[in-house]
Amino acid sequence: MSAPAPATHDGGAPLPGPATAEWWQSAVIYQVYPRSFADGNGDGVGDLPGLIARLPYIASLGVDGIWMTPFQPSPQVDQGYDVSDYCGVDPLFGTMEDFDRLLELAHSLGLRILLDVVPNHCSSEHPLFQQALAAGPGSRERELFHFVEGRSSGPESPSDLPPNNWQSVFGGQAWSRATPDSDTDTEWYLHLFSAGQPDWNWRNPEVGDYFEDVLRFWFDKGVDGLRIDVAHALFKAEGLPDAPSASPVVDGLRSNPLVSDQEEVHEVYRRWRRLAEQYQPQRLLVGEVNLEPSRAARYTRGDEMHQAFAFAFVRLGWDAVAWAAVGTELEAARTLHGAAPTWALENHDIVRSATRFGGGRLGARRARAALVALLGLPGSAYIYQGQELGLPEVDVPVDSRVDPMWARGGVTRDGARVPLPWAENPSLTHGFSEREAAGPWLPVPEGWGDYAVERQQQDPHSVLHLATQAIALRRRLWDEGVFTADDGGTWRVEEGTLLLCERSPGFLVALAMGAERVKLPAGVVLFSAFPLAEDGWLQPDNAVWIRRD
Numbered sequence: 001m002s003a004p005a006p007a008t009h010d011g012g013a014p015l016p017g018p019a020t021a022e023w024w025q026s027a028v029i030y031q032v033y034p035r036s037f038a039d040g041n042g043d044g045v046g047d048l049p050g051l052i053a054r055l056p057y058i059a060s061l062g063v064d065g066i067w068m069t070p071f072q073p074s075p076q077v078d079q080g081y082d083v084s085d086y087c088g089v090d091p092l093f094g095t096m097e098d099f100d101r102l103l104e105l106a107h108s109l110g111l112r113i114l115l116d117v118v119p120n121h122c123s124s125e126h127p128l129f130q131q132a133l134a135a136g137p138g139s140r141e142r143e144l145f146h147f148v149e150g151r152s153s154g155p156e157s158p159s160d161l162p163p164n165n166w167q168s169v170f171g172g173q174a175w176s177r178a179t180p181d182s183d184t185d186t187e188w189y190l191h192l193f194s195a196g197q198p199d200w201n202w203r204n205p206e207v208g209d210y211f212e213d214v215l216r217f218w219f220d221k222g223v224d225g226l227r228i229d230v231a232h233a234l235f236k237a238e239g240l241p242d243a244p245s246a247s248p249v250v251d252g253l254r255s256n257p258l259v260s261d262q263e264e265v266h267e268v269y270r271r272w273r274r275l276a277e278q279y280q281p282q283r284l285l286v287g288e289v290n291l292e293p294s295r296a297a298r299y300t301r302g303d304e305m306h307q308a309f310a311f312a313f314v315r316l317g318w319d320a321v322a323w324a325a326v327g328t329e330l331e332a333a334r335t336l337h338g339a340a341p342t343w344a345l346e347n348h349d350i351v352r353s354a355t356r357f358g359g360g361r362l363g364a365r366r367a368r369a370a371l372v373a374l375l376g377l378p379g380s381a382y383i384y385q386g387q388e389l390g391l392p393e394v395d396v397p398v399d400s401r402v403d404p405m406w407a408r409g410g411v412t413r414d415g416a417r418v419p420l421p422w423a424e425n426p427s428l429t430h431g432f433s434e435r436e437a438a439g440p441w442l443p444v445p446e447g448w449g450d451y452a453v454e455r456q457q458q459d460p461h462s463v464l465h466l467a468t469q470a471i472a473l474r475r476r477l478w479d480e481g482v483f484t485a486d487d488g489g490t491w492r493v494e495e496g497t498l499l500l501c502e503r504s505p506g507f508l509v510a511l512a513m514g515a516e517r518v519k520l521p522a523g524v525v526l527f528s529a530f531p532l533a534e535d536g537w538l539q540p541d542n543a544v545w546i547r548r549d
């Protein structure tokens with residue numbers, strides 16, 4: 001592979017990255033959920049000034065950049081994934097000047113900034129949706145969205161039923177009446193998520209042009225890339241036919257093939273890639289493509305996105321055979337389309353790994369080991385704020401839950417979104433708020449201070465220390481050329497429960513997923529999640545990186 005020029009940032013100092021690969025191929029990205037990261041103004045909601053103050057902490061982890069979930073103006077029906085102005089900053093989080101300061105400081109600390117773009121839907125408060133409502137049935141304004149005449153249950157009840165049987169990802173039907181009390185406006189509009197999130201009609205070219213302007217706005221500012229929300233769902237099957245089954249959505253959009261993975265969507269990402277490549281350095285596109293590996297890989301063909309999250313492990317329990325099968329599938333997809341997996345075990349939508357892997361001390365051990373394993377695998381890795389602290393899922397009291405998914409009858413995602421504990425002392429919500437504050441937007445549980453950054457920074461055995469060391473070693477291995485962008489992974493299971501990923505010739509990631517100790521594979525142990533207790537053996541729930549040559 002030819003060595004790309006070092007990434008400079010619009011005249012600024014070069015940002016780090018190995019000389020032999022594009023920076024994202026080796027990257028560890030830290031996901032910031034701004035409302036729960038740090039509260040600078042004491043209103044109980046995290047914000048940009050809070051994030052700015054804590055940027056040195058993120059830089060100290062040694063990560064390459066930050067992906068920020070939405071902070072644009074929004075009624076916050078879905079905590080910002082209902083955007084009413086794609087090119088602004090919600091006053092809840094600060095101002096555009098704050099954002100500009102954030103970007104500048106991040107770059108000066110060697111951190112890239114990725115933003116979340118939400119192209120499948122906007123907020124029902126978005127001016128273009130409001131204009132469409134006002135313009136009425138049959139108008140050009142309504143063609144930007146999916147407004148469709150309802151079906152009728154009988155001659156007496158015109159349009160009293162939604163246009164088709166599609167279900168919302170959040171539960172309930174995916175349609176709402178445009179003007180509920182009107183006799184003349186009998187149209188419904190489509191929303192794959194909540195009623196406050198109308199879907200754009202991507203078959204109308206004006207929508208594509210609109211988003212191109214949005215991308216240009218942020219790219220021109222110097223934003224380094226975008227995470228693309230629900231990237232596989234923008235196009236719906238022509239004619240919006242009934243789905244084969246109207247059963248409740250149990251696994252995102254995957255149970256309705258008519259709203260997912262339509263071929264036309266790829267043209268959007270080809271256009272976005274061409275745009276990203278017009279910038280120097282080129283901007284990164286990473287997709288939330290919630291499909292099985294072989295389908296998701298098609299979104300990272302050479303002229304589409306650079307990355308798509310590999311979520312496959314998230315759906316699995318602590319099971320070496322299942323992980324090896326998924327690893328093999330992802331490797332096959334990489335071989336086919338060239339883009340290495342983009343590993344993620346957690347994000348703001350998923351139950352925290354310490355809880356998924358068994359909860360309590362067992363889950364905590366496994367989450368720690370899984371994080372070490374993840375950071376050694378070929379491909380880039382995304383970690384979610386608090387994962388580096390080993391935070392568990394919180395059982396948020398029912399009265400305090402705000403997730404619209406919960407409100408529409410689904411599970412709640414609030415438990416992974418509880419404000420970060422910075423300080424052991426419970427005052428000011430463990431340092432989440434920098435000033436005397438209103439209560440945090442989600443309550444923190446008893447004992448939250450045990451996970452505090454401040455405490456873990458002083459403990460050489462903490463998850464925080466471990467994660468920082470793993471990231472540092474990973475970077476060194478890239479710099480020394482042990483890890484390269486061409487690395488693949490050969491996956492297998494030994495002794496029934498030892499998961500192995502042979503990375504490039506001579507490097508092995510091993511994760512002991514059984515209840516019994518297993519033989520430590522031959523080679524020099526470079527790193528382990530826990531100290532090795534016995535010569536030649538690997539204890540349950542430990543992970544190691546091994547150099548074989």
Ligand code: BGC
Binds near residue numbers: 193230288
């Ligand atoms: C985001 C969720 C959000 C949904 C709708 C997801 O992929 O990560 O938090 O609720 O898209 O925008």
